[in-house]
Amino acid sequence: MSDPVLEAKGVAKVLGHGAGEVHALRGVDLSLHGGELTLLMGPSGSGKTTLLSVLGCMLAPTSGTVHVCGHPTENAGAERLAELRRNHIGFIFQSYHLFPTLTAAENIQLALDVRGEQGEKARTRALDALARVGLSHKIKSYPREMSGGEQQRVAIARAIVSDPSAILADEPTAALDSENGQAIMGILADIAREPGRGVLVVTHDSRLSVFADRIHHIEDGRIVRVEENSARPENLRAAAGAPR
């Protein structure tokens, strides 16, 4: 197995102070490897999003270590963490978080712009990413002109356009109907097929487990079980209708 693109060891996170103190994570170990789609499942309040925030370099752990493509996040300042996110991680959010005043292509290009990639080359890369999620016909569409499923595809294109090693998705299908949800997961599974790129999806929807190579179950801030999904059908992507 290749080196993990994201690795958490003994990660604990305490939120709040005094009487309001909550132990959101209690010594979590988790590795995300390239070429794999991993699901992080658990009930509400189990620590899924907190773990995603820590792995995504948005939240510093109270204890334990996190490595992003081999880079430690310990003692890293806000700008260094932003740099790690910029260079190694793509994010997909439950509510898409697209910019309403930018077109689909511009939304995607923004992920390159923050990296200093501009001009025609960046534009071409953005259009390629849009084509990859099957939305070449929506280049000039604004988010308000697209369905939820289409907006989430644009968000996926934004996450992959800079070619990050890790994709972190927070409940990417929660706001979608079943058909769109399956399609989105198909695209993510397809992305995870690429060597050197790992996809971690946070969800509480057990129907998505068929797409996963590995499933981490989290409860009360602890990983209570890890399942390997050796029977994952390779044709799920095609069955979900995801574009290649």
Add this chain to the structure above:
Amino acid sequence: MPLNFTLASRNLLHDRLRFVATTIGIVFSVVLVMVQMGLYLGFGHMVTRMIDRSDADLWVMRRGTKCFEDPSLIDARKQGAYQAIPGVASAEPLVIGFSDWHMKSGAITPVFIVGSNLNGIGLRPWDVVKGSVDSLSQEDAVAVDETYHERLGTSGIGSTAEIRGQPVKVTVLTQGIRSFTTTPYVFVDMNRARTYIGIPKTYANYFLIKLKPGADAAQVSKAIEAQSPTYEVLTQGQFAERSRTFWLFGTGAGTALFAGALLGVIVGTVIVAQTLYSSTKDHIEEFATLRAIGSSNRYIYKVIMYQALLNAVIGFVLAAIIGYAVVLFTRSGSLPVVITPWLMGAIFLLTVVMCVASAFTAILRVVRIDPVVVFSR
């Protein structure tokens, strides 16, 4: 075009009502600054107009004279002595002062008499539109500005009136020689000026000194002051500066104009700051998303700065158009608003500084963004 500029401009125009309100605020603020500073320049220009228009290199006056319109009497018989000083090409007395203009209708209005040697370097009327300056050597001839016809009860060349019981006839009309005191100037021959004002023939108010080429002004000044210890000698520039300082700051007029301009800057800064802050607050999720996808703080600051600069440029352009209209409208008034290219450039810079400074409140808001909020919304 950089994408963060696109984002900034779209965010700015997204809420059109707010954009219009902000633009109006900036335009109001910039126009206020522009007019106040334009009045300051115009006023400064008006109060030294007579001094600037003279051909004199040096002005001799009684020590402590505050401004052109604050004359004290000096001995006109010193003319010969001054002319004998090495380096002096000519020394001409100048007589000025207030008097009353009696119209045919019986109405009276104050006027400011300017009397000088019409053949020398004295203050002759300029921007003449009718008549000849040479005609002022006639016994009752005077020159007035045509913008004062109503005030003086005149209608053109040939109009008559009385000053201090002496009949006068308008033989020269000028255009635009207006006084900031609103008291009309009346140009006459020096001797008749004494009569109109009521001062003896042996007195004048100033001596205008013309230097020979290459003469040392300081040496000449020293020589004059040595001969007349109660007098002082100022260069044209020094006298203009003294007059300007007196009228602008001695009277408080300049301070009031500056205070108005400062008020404009404060109003503009507050308006832009408030708008940028609320705009940033409205788009806070977008900024958090930018931060989450790895943008540096610098990138986000640029978005806010671009918004501030767009506000500045749009506001300034509209304000400049209004400012130009104000300049045209006041051009022939008693106190024209003067906007020079230098002032325009300075106000543009001020507008940019004002808008950029306003952006700091928004930036302070953005600095506190925690990107993790994107997971909870």
